[in-house]
Structure formats: C-alpha cells, structure tokens
Amino acid sequence: MTSMAPAPTESADAAVPTAKLGLRERKKIQTRQAIRRTAYRLFEAQGYDATPVDQIAEEAEVSPSTVFRYFPTKEDIVLTDEYDPMVEQSLRDRPPGESPVTALREALSSSLSRVYETDAAETFQRIRLIREVPALRGRMSEHSADTAQVLMNALSERTGRAVDDLELRIVTAAMLGALTEAMFSWVDSGMSGDLEDLRALVARALGVLERGLTL
Amino acid sequence: MTSMAPAPTESADAAVPTAKLGLRERKKIQTRQAIRRTAYRLFEAQGYDATPVDQIAEEAEVSPSTVFRYFPTKEDIVLTDEYDPMVEQSLRDRPPGESPVTALREALSSSLSRVYETDAAETFQRIRLIREVPALRGRMSEHSADTAQVLMNALSERTGRAVDDLELRIVTAAMLGALTEAMFSWVDSGMSGDLEDLRALVARALGVLERGLTL
DNA sequence: ACGGCGATGACAGTAACTCTCAAAAGAAAG
DNA sequence: CTTTCTTTTGAGAGTTACTGTCATCGCCGT
Numbered sequence: 163m164t165s166m167a168p169a170p171t172e173s174a175d176a177a178v179p180t181a182k183l184g185l186r187e188r189k190k191i192q193t194r195q196a197i198r199r200t201a202y203r204l205f206e207a208q209g210y211d212a213t214p215v216d217q218i219a220e221e222a223e224v225s226p227s228t229v230f231r232y233f234p235t236k237e238d239i240v241l242t243d244e245y246d247p248m249v250e251q252s253l254r255d256r257p258p259g260e261s262p263v264t265a266l267r268e269a270l271s272s273s274l275s276r277v278y279e280t281d282a283a284e285t286f287q288r289i290r291l292i293r294e295v296p297a298l299r300g301r302m303s304e305h306s307a308d309t310a311q312v313l314m315n316a317l318s319e320r321t322g323r324a325v326d327d328l329e330l331r332i333v334t335a336a337m338l339g340a341l342t343e344a345m346f347s348w349v350d351s352g353m354s355g356d357l358e359d360l361r362a363l364v365a366r367a368l369g370v371l372e373r374g375l376t377l
Numbered sequence: 378m379t380s381m382a383p384a385p386t387e388s389a390d391a392a393v394p395t396a397k398l399g400l401r402e403r404k405k406i407q408t409r410q411a412i413r414r415t416a417y418r419l420f421e422a423q424g425y426d427a428t429p430v431d432q433i434a435e436e437a438e439v440s441p442s443t444v445f446r447y448f449p450t451k452e453d454i455v456l457t458d459e460y461d462p463m464v465e466q467s468l469r470d471r472p473p474g475e476s477p478v479t480a481l482r483e484a485l486s487s488s489l490s491r492v493y494e495t496d497a498a499e500t501f502q503r504i505r506l507i508r509e510v511p512a513l514r515g516r517m518s519e520h521s522a523d524t525a526q527v528l529m530n531a532l533s534e535r536t537g538r539a540v541d542d543l544e545l546r547i548v549t550a551a552m553l554g555a556l557t558e559a560m561f562s563w564v565d566s567g568m569s570g571d572l573e574d575l576r577a578l579v580a581r582a583l584g585v586l587e588r589g590l591t592l
Numbered sequence: 593a594c595g596g597c598g599a600t601g602a603c604a605g606t607a608a609c610t611c612t613c614a615a616a617a618g619a620a621a622g
Numbered sequence: 623c624t625t626t627c628t629t630t631t632g633a634g635a636g637t638t639a640c641t642g643t644c645a646t647c648g649c650c651g652t
Contacts, residue, residue, distance in 0.1 A: 344543070377538070430639065
C-alpha cells in the first residue's frame with residue numbers, strides 16, 4: 163500500500179492538517195482513508211452485508227488484520243467519525259445565559275452544517291447506509307451514546323445538574339433522537355440531498371420537542 | 378419489545394396452563410422456556426459475552442441448531458417478547474378525545490405495569506442485561522423500531538396524519554427513548570426493583586417531554 | 593396402524609472477529 | 623550512512639455466531 167494516487171479529495175475524517183506530520187502519521191491517515199473509501203464503494207456497488215471484510219482488505223491493498231486494526235468492527239467503517247469534539251466545542255461556545263435546549267439546538271444545528279460542508283456526498287451516503295442497514299442502525303445507538311455523554315458533560319456544567327441526572331439524559335436522548343429521525347427523513351424523501359432541506363427537517367423535529375410533543 | 382413468538386405468558390415455576398394444546402405445542406413452549414431460562418442463568422453466572430450458544434444448548438439439552446431455530450440470534454434470547462400487541466391494544470383503548478401524548482403516556486405506563494406484574498424478577502434482570510451489555514443495547518433499538526411502528530400505526534389512525542409523518546415519528550421516538558432512559562435509570566440506582574420507583578421515573582421522564590424539555 | 597409432516601440433530605460452510613508472532617519500515621542516535 | 627529502537631503490518635491459527643441441508647424421529651390425523 164505504498165504508492166497510490168495521492169487522492170486529493172479529503173474525506174470526512176480528514177479534517178486534519180497533514181502538514182507537519184511524520185511520514186508514519188501521514189501513512190496511517192492514508193490507509194484509513196483508503197479502507198473507508200474502498201468500503202463505501204463496495205457497499206454502494208454490492209451492498210453492505212454482501213461485502214466481506216476480506217474483500218475490502220484486498221481491494222484496499224491491506225491485510226484483513228489491518229482493517230480490523232483501524233476499525234474494530236465492520237460497522238465502525240461506516241460509523242466512526244471524530245465530530246464529537248466539534249459538537250462539544252459548539253455547545254460550549256453558546257452564551258451561558260441561553261436555555262439548555264436552545265443552546266443544544268443551535269450547537270447541533272451548526273455542527274450539522276459544518277459536517278455537511280466538509281463532505282456532502284459522503285455524509286449523505288453514510289446516512290443512507292445507516293438508515294437502510296439494520297446492523298448499522300443498531301450499532302449507531304452505541305455511538306450516539308458517546309455523543310450523548312459529551313453533550314451531557316457540557317450540559318451538566320452549564321446547568322449545575324449531575325452528569326447522570328435523569329432530566330439531562332432525557333433532554334439529550336430526545337434531541338439526538340429527533341436529529342436522527344430528521345436525518346432519516348431527509349434521505350427517505352428528498353433524494354436531492356440539499357442542506358436546506360435538512361435544516362428545515364431538523365427545525366421541524368426539534369420544534370416538536372420544544373412544543374412539548376404537541377401534534 | 379418485539380413481535381413474533383406465539384407463546385403465551387411464561388411465568389417462573391408456575392406450571393404452564395397449556396390445557397388443550399397438543400403435545401407438540403407443549404413441547405415447543407417447554408423447549409423455548411428451557412433455552413431462555415438456561416441462558417439467563419448462565420448469563421447471570423458468567424456474563425453474556427462469555428456464554429457461547431453451544432453451552433446454552435448443551436445445558437438446555439438441545440442441539441445448537443434448535444437454539445437458533447427458536448432464537449435467530451443470541452440477542453433475541455434476551456430481547457424477544459410478545460408485548461407489542463398488548464401495547465397496541467392499550468393505546469387503542471384510550472378515549473379518542475385524548476391528546477396523542479397523553480394517550481401514549483397512559484398506554485405505555487399501563488403496559489409497563491402489566492409486563493412487570495407478569496414476571497417481575499425476569500423483567501428486572503432483563504433490563505439490567507440490556508443496560509449492561511452493549512450488544513443488547515444496540516439490538517434493542519431495532520426491536521424498539523418495531524414497537525414504534527405499531528404505535529405509529531395506531532397514532533396515525535388517531536390523528537389522521539400519515540404513518541411516516543415526521544412529527545409522528547419524533548413523538549414516538551421521544552416517548553420510547555424517554556421510557557428506555559427511565560428503565561435504565563431504574564436499574565442503575567434503585568437496586569430495589571420496586572414498581573413504584575419505576576412509575577415515578579417514567580412519570581418524570583415523560584414529564585420532561587411534555588414540558589418541552591425545560592430543565 | 594400407518595403415512596404425512598413438523599421438529600430435531602448432525603454436519604459442513606461462511607464470516608466476523610481475536611491473538612500471537614515475526615518481518616518490514618519509519619524514527620532516533622551515533 | 624549505519625545501527626538501534628519502536629511502531630506498523632501481515633500471516634496464520636483459533637473462536638464464535640450464524641446459515642443451509644438432509645436424514646431421522648416422533649406427534650398427529652385418518
């Protein structure tokens with residue numbers, strides 16, 4: 163896996179400055195990208211379940227062991243991202259006076275936009291995959307739990323409530339759940355994949371929550 | 378909470394009624410019970426991940442094939458139940474004038490009580506397992522999706538909204554999510570396993586939603 | 593009593609991991 | 623540039639959760 167096209171397109175997890183990194187680090191990033199891109203391509207072509215890890219490894223020109231070293235599970239190839247720090251920062255950047263829900267809403271909303279702008283096509287494909295493959299949907303809840311934890315930590319400081327406070331957990335769970343539904347709804351109907359559509363759906367979804375679930 | 382599984386309520390040692398069932402049917406119920414009980418016992422003793430299906434099969438005195446015939450996946454041994462029809466019925470029994478959220482809340486709340494009364498100990502152990510084992514947590518979201526679908530169908534009739542209406546999905550997702558958090562909170566803290574504690578937690582959780590997530 | 597059919601078990605096969613270990617390759621030091 | 627240290631990689635063997643097939647066994651209706 164030495165020589166491969168430099169591949170200018172920077173992918174989702176590549177919001178990293180490749181500048182002053184050692185060769186080792188750069189190669190790791192490349193390998194990670196190669197695996198992920200290959201996987202996405204194959205998933206697209208023949209389906210997630212019908213694509214064995216061995217094939218991904220082969221076409222990405224690495225050994226199966228390496229794939230598992232980078233992604234502990236096959237699901238992680240699709241689900242792994244490093245947006246949590248960004249979301250956390252967005253939340254901490256909200257003015258202290260703001261109500262928790264508003265802060266959360268704005269933080270999530272702006273993060274979503276940034277993610278989308280970073281790599282629109284892959285984001286869309288990713289959400290669609292998660293939406294369609296049961297195994298991925300299931301696993302996503304575990305990943306969401308991590309994000310939820312990050313949000314709860316920030317919200318805990320902001321409100322003075324305990325990090326494991328039930329109300330706090332409900333609020334985060336509800337918001338993340340609504341966000342997920344909005345994203346699913348997005349890939350379901352509007353095949354356009356337009357950001358504005360997504361924003362509108364998210365606004366509707368969070369609106370329902372803020373209105374106390376009134377239909 | 379998922380569908381399928383014809384088996385009637387299977388309580389602890391309470392002799393299964395099964396009056397006018399053929400021997401075949403009775404054996405099936407017994408086998409199902411044997412597998413599940415053995416599994417729960419082993420999970421309790423040595424942990425979920427550390428318990429291979431082969432061992433469950435051996436100790437339940439059936440072949441591994443049979444285990445998979447009764448439970449498509451190992452997770453299903455813990456997650457499969459037949460409460461969905463009951464929840465649906467509860468919801469349909471609510472007066473038509475009632476607001477969707479109230480109806481949903483009452484339906485879920487009463488169903489929860491009935492489930493608990495059916496088999497308190499196993500319910501508690503089950504929730505604890507789901508709470509603690511990541512694989513189960515993940516898979517549960519798929520099972521919840523089935524329940525959500527049932528609820529959305531009923532709510533759709535009740536409100537006249539489309540079954541895949543975003544607002545409807547948000548409401549159900551939020552309610553089920555809150556319910557889950559309440560149950561997790563229940564097994565987390567109150568090691569008592571008291572029903573009243575659960576009811577109180579559920580009330581708090583759903584209350585947060587109805588108050589528009591105000592903290 | 594018997595013949596059909598549903599349930600079971602034995603077996604072979606696949607795929608997702610896990611562990612170990614030795615070789616390859618970047619990094620640091622001389 | 624060479625040596626040495628450290629990290630990354632690949633190969634291979636093993637485990638486990640499934641999946642599919644097929645012969646057998648035994649309940650069930652006639």
